[in-house]
Amino acid sequence: MAHGCTGGNEVEGRPLTDAELIEEARRGDVAAYEELVRRYEELAFRTAYLVCGDADDARDAAQEGFVRAYGALNRFRAGAEPRPWLLRIVANAARNRRRAAGRRAGLALRSAQDRPSDGAAPSPEVAVLAGEQRAELLAAINRLGDDDRRIITLRWFADLSEREMATVL
Template sequence: MCVSDAFTRLFAPDSVTNREPTPSLRSRLCERTSLQDETLIAAAQQGDAAAFEELVRRHQEGAFRAAFLVLRDADEAEDAAQEGLVKAYKAIRSFRPGHEFRPWLLRIVINQALTMHRSRRRGVAAAERLAVRERPLPHSIDETVIDRERARLVWAALESLREQERVVVYLRYFLNLPERELAEYLGCAQGTVKSRLHRALGKLREVVVQRYPQLLGETT
């Protein structure tokens, strides 16, 4: 079940949960697909659930991807994204006009994902990272498995960063957030974003060189 379907079920009355949208509701939803986020936000702040549902439709994929980057588990990411969207719906009246909606929403979703991530047993996570670092590769391994192993090493390297450093890297390089939106997310100037990214990438490179030089191939 996708996030938007879950959102619809959550806020729809029980008697209409499994029904097709009425013609009038379908018409309202179609009208909203051509509106700017700012217009939909203003309507949602006035209690228009259909307007917020359109915002969910537009941003649910980004919300799920952000949660998945933190949790790296599809089911948990779906739960985190859904819970984050519900929290965003409840907090929509606190959204300040003139700000970017996507960073505001991603902050809520990522905070939810981080809360879930912290609840995992630290010992299990540490053991998994150690196993990734020490497991040798067979000489006859095929390219698909090599790619999978490299991906695990990349995640292990990222896990060595501090929480907020990882999030900055995720948002900028995995979700392609422009620096303007990243500044909104962090609540700082764009110049500060550049310096934080520079520090995070510097630390990441140190970790890769020291622990996972195989990720650098023949350039080391």
């Protein structure tokens, strides 16, 4: 059995499984982790996008999730499924980004509302925050709670099985 991932990511003529890639990455094989990232980058992006709702934030959250997962390889339980473990990390990074964005938007809106009115037209930023985007954001938040959003995202967009969802949740 060949060790290392640099020889084409194969063992005995077959591609390495996700679990084997994790094991190789734990041993310091960066190419094995890169292959794992390649396998999951699209799914990680979709998962993060459904949590964040913004493509740029989703790309950043997916990348942050992969970096965090790499740092946590030593905590990955041998025999566990890598996909739900990795997507849980990505989803957590995306939730953190969404919360931070919500705090920033709330602070900007409160700051704009606290300014004394001098009769001038509101700035474009204030108009956007106070206008349609604010109404859409509030409506979306009222329609789905965190638990519902997580469940729908993991089942229908990340295509996790019920068992994998139970692990993530």
